[in-house]
Amino acid sequence: MAWLSPAFPVGGFSYSAGMESAVVEGHVGDGDGVEAWLGVLLAHGGLRNDAILLAEAHRVQGEGQSLEEIISLATALASSAERHAETTRLGEAFVKAAAAWPHPVIDVLVGPVPYGVAVGAVAAAHGVDRVDAIAAFLHAQISQYVSVAIRLGVIGQTRGVSILAASEAPILDAASSYARLDLDDLGSATIIADTLSMRHEIQYSRLFQS
Template sequence: MSATTQSLPAASLLQLIWLASPALPVGGFSYSEGLEAAVDCAGVSTEEAAANWLSDQLHLSLARGDLAVIAQAIPAWRNADISRVKALNDWVVQTRETSEMRLQTEQMGRSLLDWLRNHNSISPAHLDVCAALPPTYPVAFALAASPLAAGVPDCLSAYAFGWAENMMQAALKSVPLGQSAGQRILARLAAEIPAAIAEAMALSDAERQAFSSMLAILSSQHETQYSRLFRS
């Protein structure tokens, strides 16, 4: 190991693993973020097609939207820049292109805030500010990560891997696929996460965006899909 390499403190590492866990009680398992509609309407019916779909979603949607927001929201929370936090939260709400996408980020944000109230890591003042927004999930996640002795890239890695695990599980249920296929998809996404994080951290406010036209169309179709497993 290089002498200049700094290890993340164990307590912060464990907190990041906790935040990335699909067992975190925020309801992430109940959403497919358009994947279920893609299976039904866009021919995502094989392991390769599901992997390609999720890879595109990672780079074209998550990196340019949620990850870019978190990269800016963590230092805003750390610096108590509440006006900046509010602006980022407003941006997330305004760029959710369907009602189910907006309901997802609002529900998961509220649930994460409720989880944070059971811990001592966040100041009551910041909890009150977050509740008043009300929080979207990326902004609530940034609050949860802000007190940790972890750099922004590590925090983004936790968020992105948690997303990847949830989406892999959604693929297993909706395509459907076996466990081995799911692990191959997760391995591909994990290998691509560092590049997505680098892209997210390089984006300015003017470059950040959440426009994904096909995803928005499929999400709209999912809202009236006859039979479905997921809430988005």
Template sequence: MNATSLLQLMWLASPALPIGGFSYSEGLEAAVDTARVATESEASEWLLDQLDLSLTRSDLAVLAQSIPAWQCGDTARISQLNAWVLQTRESNELRAQTEQMGRSLLEWLRNHTTATAGQIELLANLQPTYPLAFALAASATQAPLRDCLLAYAFGWAENMVQAAIKSVPLGQSAGQRILQALAAQIPCAVDHALALPDDARQAFSPMLAILSAQHEVQYSRLFRS
């Protein structure tokens, strides 16, 4: 991978990208509120499980299939995958998150030269989701597919560790240890996602969905999900 591709991926994975990822905990705050997560080890275990049981089998698997679809202009496949993401968000909060981040990344793309006007218009007409918007941005970097998934997963991990630091709460050193544990597992998660066929892709995390729904009416909260 050349330097330009690497820098573009780092940019997309950065928590500083103005798409609002920092404002979501993806159910973690509800887990803290119900005393399921109260320590560093519990937060680490929670996020490792979420990586393995949720992100790998859904968003990363979608990315593995949608980046090539963008690169070859397969509009039917792009529409199918975007619809799957929308249909498998199991709470209002989780759906609102992928829609808001998808729209924000699409607006970011409008101000850059990494996507064509036709690609942006296509996604805008599909009620864009974040994985499909990220796939469009990543497809233009010409980086290897595996590296694109690694960047997405690490960006997710950084945001979730920051959510854990704020909500549990934890110190920065604890957060770095959790991030280290996630980083060690991300390559295996990416390889698994790359190997998943359509009929093995899934977004079935019942307790996460229940906690997300409970978070929608939680009395006091820091995050939007």
């Protein structure tokens, strides 16, 4: 929980994963829109893929295998330049901060390391259960995007809390399900979200880096 709390210095507050463009272009305009958007990402989009990659990194580290291939694959799967920058910068910052919990895996996770892979490998190295790691990771991501929506003025804090409450059961179900998946299950059906992440790169006025 410490690793995935808002106080952990990864800089997640500066990224929106394309949600800013979704708001600017009218795809998300109220609390129901935010809740639906996050639900789609969790079930069919980037959050699902990140969780699968986390699960694979957890398995690989737990079995004492090399993390090189999963790091390369996860990096290559970034759907846009901003998405690549977001996931690798968060990953590098996570590894740097997680070094406060000494373990040889820290020396392996050097250079651009996608966030989910870093979390999965470090969690496995310290004996954190895979399902628990995925659930905490997904909750942290959903919380971050709710914060994005609040800062963009789409929702208030009360509606944000209700979205977090409504997300608890889907997150727990997703964590249990995604922990059993492997790389053959990677894929998404969120073309609009992926495209908006690319469009954000040339957006005229921006609060967030992605």
